[in-house]
Amino acid sequence: NAGVTQTPKFQVLKTGQSMTLQCAQDMNHEYMSWYRQDPGMGLRLIHYSVGAGITDQGEVPNGYNVSRSTTEDFPLRLLSAAPSQTSVYFCASSPGTVYYNEQFFGPGTRLTVL
Amino acid sequence: AQSVTQPDIHITVSEGASLELRCNYSYGATPYLFWYVQSPGQGLQLLLKYFSGDTLVQGIKGFEAEFKRSQSSFNLRKPSVHWSDAAEYFCAVDPPRNQFYFGTGTSLTVIP
Numbered sequence: 003n004a005g006v007t008q009t010p011k012f013q014v015l016k017t018g019q020s021m022t023l024q025c026a027q028d029m030n031h032e033y034m035s036w037y038r039q040d041p042g043m044g045l046r047l048i049h050y051s052v053g054a055g056i057t058d059q060g061e062v063p064n065g066y067n068v069s070r071s072t073t074e075d076f077p078l079r080l081l082s083a084a085p086s087q088t089s090v091y092f093c094a095s096s097p098g099t100v101y102y103n104e105q106f107f108g109p110g111t112r113l114t115v116l
Numbered sequence: 117a118q119s120v121t122q123p124d125i126h127i128t129v130s131e132g133a134s135l136e137l138r139c140n141y142s143y144g145a146t147p148y149l150f151w152y153v154q155s156p157g158q159g160l161q162l163l164l165k166y167f168s169g170d171t172l173v174q175g176i177k178g179f180e181a182e183f184k185r186s187q188s189s190f191n192l193r194k195p196s197v198h199w200s201d202a203a204e205y206f207c208a209v210d211p212p213r214n215q216f217y218f219g220t221g222t223s224l225t226v227i228p
Binding site: 060105 | 218
């Protein structure tokens with residue numbers, strides 16, 4: 003198992019550009035989520051999904067879109083990047099949504115918006 | 117609203133000394149509780165978790181944590197710190213709805 007994979011590892015964008023951060027997991031997990039990590043603020047939930055075709059907003063969803071067409075993939079889209087979106091982004095997955103489960107994290111994507 | 121507080125932004129300990137990292141949460145009921153560790157440039161690795169039952173839980177790498185309902189706390193401890201324990205430590209709660217809320221983290225420095 004590769005676990006949770008994220009691409010790219012690093013990305014530099016200009017203000018206004020769009021891009022998609024990729025996240026995939028090969029553990030057949032129902033639940034997937036995206037976090038951003040900023041200095042002194044810990045990790046904050048952006049969007050999450052409890053299964054294919056179902057997504058919902060987390061704590062800081064503005065400026066980000068997600069979709070979940072398959073169990074394996076959960077891409078995060080930035081439609082018009084802003085400097086405030088400079089951050090490290092982590093994708094995570096969890097086996098289920100009903101019972102308590104730990105989340106497994108990917109290695110992260112470091113995004114800089116100029 | 118749910119919140120997680122890690123009051124210590126940075127802690128420095130000598131190798132071989134004991135360690136305690138503090139975590140307090142604010143939630144109406146007992147959430148599911150987690151401690152994660154993040155080495156520089158890496159993702160997060162689960163150290164331990166508490167769901168119910170025995171309030172003292174054992175984790176990997178010699179870490180343990182104690183849940184105290186009366187204090188809404190879930191402090192992480194290790195009896196003897198190793199240089200390889202230098203990292204950032206995050207406490208997290210799940211209300212539970214699989215929507216994790218993380219503390220701001222405690223950075224641990226270990227001096228020889």
